[in-house]
Amino acid sequence: MSSSTTQRPGSPAGGPPAGGPPRGPGPAAGPGFRGGPAAFMSGRSTEKALDFKGSARRLVRMLRPQRVLVLCALVLGAIGVGFSVLGPRILGHATDLIFAGVINRQLAERGVTQEQAVAGLEAQGNTTQADLFRSLDLGTGTGIDFAAVARVLVLVAVIYVIASAFMYVQARLTTAAVQSAMRDLRGASQDKLSRLPLSYFDGRPRGEVLSRVTNDIDNLAQTLQQTMSQMVNSLLTIVGTLAMMFWISWLLALVALVTVPVSILVVSFLGKRAQPQFIKQWAATGRLNGHIEEVYTGHALVTAFGRQDEARRTFDEHNEALYDAGFRSQFVSGLIQPSMMLIGNLNYVLVAVVGGLRVASGSLSLGSVQAFIQYSRQFSQPLSQVAGMANLLQSGIASAERVFALLDAEEQSAEPASPARPTHVRGRVEFDHVSFRYDPEKPLIDDLSLSVEPGQTVAIVGPTGAGKTTLVNLLMRFYEVTGGQIRLDGVDIATMDREELRARTGMVLQDAWLFGGSIADNIAYGSPDVSQERIVAAAQATHVDQFVRTLPEGYDTVLDDEGENVSAGQRQLITIARAFLAEPSILILDEATSSVDTRTEVLIQRAMNSLRAGRTSFVIAHRLSTIRDADVILVMDGGAIVEQGTHQQLLAAGGAYAALYSAQFAQAAVEVD
Template sequence: MGGQGTEKSLDFKNSSRRVLGLLRPERAALTGMLVFGALSVGCAVGGPKLLGDATNEVVKGALGKLIPSQAALDHAISGGGKQAELLRAAHFTPGQQMNYDAIGRILLVVLAVYLAAAVFGIVQGRLAARAINSTVNRLRADVEAKLTRLPLSYFDKQARGEVLSRVTNDIDNIGQSMQQSMGQVVNSLLTIVGVLVMMFWISWLLALIALVSVPISVMVATRVGKRAQPQFVAQWRTTGELNAHIEEMYTGHTLVKVFGRQKEAAEVFRQENEALFASSFRAQFISGLIQPAMMFVGNLNYVAVAVVGGLRVASGALSIGDVQAFIQYSRQFSQPLSQVASMANLVQSGVASAERVFELLDAEEQSPEPQHPERPAELRGLVSFEDVSFRYEPDTPLIEDLSLKVEPGHTVAIVGPTGAGKTTLVNLLMRFYEVSGGRITLDGVDIAAMSREELRSGIGMVLQDTWLFGGTIAENIAYGATGATREQVVEAARAAHVDRFVRTLPDGYDTVLDDEGTGVSAGEKQLITIARAFLAQPSILVLDEATSSVDTRTEVLIQRAMARLRSGRTSFVIAHRLSTIRDADVILVMENGSIVEQGTHQELIEAEGAYARLYQAQFAQAVAEAD
């Protein structure tokens, strides 16, 4: 945890460009946003100059009342000095009263200008919101599509909570950062340009004085921003780690309590929470230094403009109204600079999240689908492994030169110790992983030449780890076949012996389950997933410890149902309890990625090899448990 403070942004510059590239499809909305932003800023920038004109009218009226005649004015000017210069610059008419009509007209124009600025600003905000939300919507869709193209190996190496954090928290942070910063940055930059134009129009000398603050502000923002960016990267990385821990502890909270690991889990949470606090505090504190520093620079600029402007009024070079307008512009000039700088933390946080999302989007995908996918003329279920080799890591072979032919309708049982490669064999058949060497064919067609959707549509799979989604029992069963009717769902449920316990529930098949399957036992959840496979009516069945969570009586019923379901279908059954696969057509015994024995149950028992030793060990254990 201690090294987080030195973690650096992967590539802030290119990541920022890539974030902006996401907005490219919204060019029309962004163009409209810029146009209405320019109109809004233009109206807002014109306001101070108009108010300056109103001030000049007030000054003229006051001086006209104070100096009643031209003779009095000539006498006042004849004395020379600063007073004479000030009176000449006022351009008033002696004896003229306050022109309230002119002042009223100017103020009405100011009101109309500021009202127009507000309306243009509302339109700009709407266009910005549409562009940003459309962009985030596309980004979410891209990430969702990417997840479907990622190989199983990616998810094997990533904590589930970490992936979820990138898909949810990081994308949300990108959207919020863009929403809060983009429109404001655009307005601030347009305001800076518009104010500079007006400042140079009024007085180039005062404008140059105001510009002195720009390089100082840029230097402050750049130096502080470079120190803050690594902290934002650390903040979102530790957020992902904390989410992964919370998700892990929540899904396994029963085991945590059973083994008395609450204190250890709480301590890990405390450490990761402290790490998140530390990185978040450093990121926010360092980036928060920008705004007060910019305000200090802006105040110095304000004082300089006020002093020099007062001297210019005294010398008659500027009118009081112009100086008033310029002082307002100087505040308008320093304010957007401060806003742009203060939004650096939002931008840096958003880019840090974007880098994490881009990492996911740039992850290596599974091999592309063939341009012209092949398919068997008739899906019979003839499966052949021809000199298949596979390795998870390049230097660590798992399966070497495995050959196997499974006839249609046969049941193949795969047994062996943990890590022997049993599930890997099935994953290769499903193309969750690609073979490193050799090939696998289905009815004579290389599965690598088939589309994954076509291949998997003919395979039904029941895993040891059950998966149910939030919905009714009927909907969970119907997941196995699109458009299944209630009658078909009930028929599949009866075949899998789900119907017998569903009938005891108050809402029957309309009983709502959450994604954890709360309300039904582990064995009943397994039965529901088996019913799902029944409904799919696949040509090939894959059963990976499919009956491990059911009781002995239910297991017998499931075996009988499976026998009916397997009739005419090729089946791969992975089992640890050898009693469940005695009737298999062929039993494969795997060790270290190789098939060391194969044959029927009786043949392997008589061979007195690895299978016989496994069987005898389980039989001896069963006798010991009975005793």
């Protein structure tokens, strides 16, 4: 909507049926959000599993703009992991030095050499111990070479410090890449919301849409932040430790690899059962957010009608559904980590037993086995980490799918490549055999024709569901006609740029929308960079100035997000001043004075008579003061114009307008007169 439009229109009369079940006792979540929670996958059942692989590939593509940061992080991670992998191997040499020093001291105390000790053991038939002594590199010392051990320990410490430094830089780059991607994703979501048709919001609760842009993106950011670098480091660690394990002993490496297929089966089995639960969890989160937002927005109405208990019961139902889905998803995915720990411990036992036999036989040194055991722990640990990240990944992918569903939603029709524009904007509006329907099987407006001359005020009346609001929504191109044309000064509005069309239109609706800011900022919302003098002039013309002068801060008075620190009538006056300040060619007033008392309405009507000069105005209202002053009154019923004329002409005709007048306006006429 252009800056001159003061409020997004509500769900039109006769609009599309709300999707999903009823959502509790509170008032509608706001204009245009009257449906229940729709399935968040554009009709896809929340019971079905998501396309995990496809969504993961899409996430990778989403990181392409940050590929330089990601590539640098991968390189630094590989270097850091490489240094970390070297540590146990070098540390094993220190174990060999200590063990050799202990044996050397024992041999020196007995006064025998290594060769003599080996020969003596063979003579006694202890061939295993003989092989162990023969494999030792005892050197020429008579004890532990602490200087050599110190050099090895210092080298290991330096290696680990270097590895940590590379990991630190990698973490910084990963954070920058993820947060940049999430910033772009939020921007894309915001841009997408501005391109979606009004019909997208009509069948969805406001909280459900907000949940995708806030909670789901935050959850995705947390998932990527926690898993991206850790996943890469874990995979690199697996590759590096596996290479070192085969270098030390191919036999022990094969023993360690026996548990890998078991780990894969466990992760796959549990992961497939956790994913549907995460889908339910985030769908339940969206429904709960929608209900909370709805009831909080309409708190006063819920309280006034005594529906707190009903609202609480509905909340408990959604909360219980979220608890159940959250418990199941976290419990099933939480089984992965202890299962992997059990498998890792079994692997540790196998490696320790086989390694001990290899040391006893002299095939491996004690330091090599110690290093291998460390590598086996390093090998199983990243496997456990990858498995433990499964629940985060499952949850993140579920959130990603919900965001992608928003990004993939069908947009409003594209703007024309070369948009047309009226040569002279005078405000002549023509409806030429216009047809429209929300449901293909249920026509709402059929073959409607109407010509409105520049400067005319057209009042539209009729029963609920007659198509009054739909008519002006078509004029604003919130919906596209299904047949015929709507022309502005001879130009089909379908060939015009939406922003330009809406910039020529000022709209004031029944539900006054204000944002957190000063009164002056709210009045100037549709007219950036406007002077204070023009703001005050518009406020004076619409009788806003009268009550603003009574406030301590005047035009600098800050309103809260709901404008609760001013009355309903004052809120409506501010939105009317906003529309007048924009100086549009066409004014649309949809029940704009419904929140204003009769006396104030009469004053506003007098101001509107002068401000409407030269502007085409469409007024949807029921109060007599608005209807009687209109140049043309249209009576709509069933999407068609059944009567049109002036107030006196329609009364004299004694038709639908006269009956409507007698039923709804007679008492109002007495009050005003």
